[in-house]
Amino acid sequence: MPGRKGWQFVESLGIVGRGRLVRVVRCPFCKEDNDKVIDSRSSDAGRVIRRRRQCLACQRRFTTYEKTGDSIKLHVVKKDKSRVPYDRDKIIVGLQKACYKRPVSAEQTQQIADRIEEDIFRRFDREVTSAFIGECVMKHLREVDKVAYIRFASVYREFKDAGELIDEVTRAIQESEPADQLKLFDG
Numbered sequence: 479m480p481g482r483k484g485w486q487f488v489e490s491l492g493i494v495g496r497g498r499l500v501r502v503v504r505c506p507f508c509k510e511d512n513d514k515v516i517d518s519r520s521s522d523a524g525r526v527i528r529r530r531r532q533c534l535a536c537q538r539r540f541t542t543y544e545k546t547g548d549s550i551k552l553h554v555v556k557k558d559k560s561r562v563p564y565d566r567d568k569i570i571v572g573l574q575k576a577c578y579k580r581p582v583s584a585e586q587t588q589q590i591a592d593r594i595e596e597d598i599f600r601r602f603d604r605e606v607t608s609a610f611i612g613e614c615v616m617k618h619l620r621e622v623d624k625v626a627y628i629r630f631a632s633v634y635r636e637f638k639d640a641g642e643l644i645d646e647v648t649r650a651i652q653e654s655e656p657a658d659q660l661k662l663f664d665g
Contacts, residue, residue, distance in 0.1 A: 503531065503542055505533035505535065505536060505538065505540065506540050507533065507536055507538045507540070508533060508535050508536040508538075510533060510534075510535035510536070512533065512534045512535055513531045513532060513533045513534055514531065514532055514534060515529050515530070515531055516530045516531060516532050516539070517529070517530040518530075521592065525545055526543055526544065526545045526592075527543070527544045527545075528541060528542075528543055529541065529542045529543075529544065543588070545566075551604070552564035552598070552599075552602065552603070552604065552605070552606060553604065553605050553606075554605075554606055554607070554608050554611065555605050555606070555607045555608065556608045557608060557609075561605070564598075564606070566591060566595060569591050569594055569595075569611065569615065570587065570588075570591055572615060572630065573587045573590055573591060573615065573619070573626075573630075574587060575629070575630075576619060576626040576627070576629045576630035577619075577623065577626045578629075580623050580625055580626050581623070582622060582623050582626060586622060590615075590618045590619065590622060593618050594611070594614045594615060594618055597614045598610070598611065598614065612634045615630060615634070616630060616631055616634065620650065620653070624650045624651070627650060628643075628646065628647055628650060631646055632646075
């Protein structure tokens with residue numbers, strides 16, 4: 479992810495002979511475009527390719543994610559009923575804001591986004607509501623980091639007062655401590 483140590487999305491395209499589009503990958507550390515691929519793996523049902531690379535200039539390693547833009551024709555139906563093209567990057571940005579200064583790695587953020595996308599593409603092929611996406615984000619954040627979940631929920635659910643926020647925090651705390659576990663330590 480841009481700005482995160484060792485992570486990069488392949489976004490820039492350059493035109494090479496015969497009008498072919500190729501991806502230009504620059505090392506996030508030294509900005510050189512001379513690297514070798516160490517490992518490649520397909521993920522997200524073949525829609526994303528994860529490549530582990532090593533820069534030949536500085537010898538540092540980094541990961542890139544490549545995805546085809548043509549294959550995703552999904553639209554998001556927003557609260558006001560307007561429709562916008564689905565954009566994974568918006569989910570990533572929301573996750574990054576919620577996880578800011580939390581012990582959630584860039585890799586975990588990508589994994590959460592992958593699980594959210596799997597939920598979306600498993601159920602929808604043309605349109606998905608922003609409400610469904612928001613609920614998926616909250617569901618998966620809740621499993622990883624309760625504070626990040628509360629941060630996201632406080633913006634997404636637009637709490638009207640502190641009481642609603644406190645109720646949500648209380649529910650999150652109760653979910654993280656199963657009843658059986660409390661009995662074990664109480665008695």
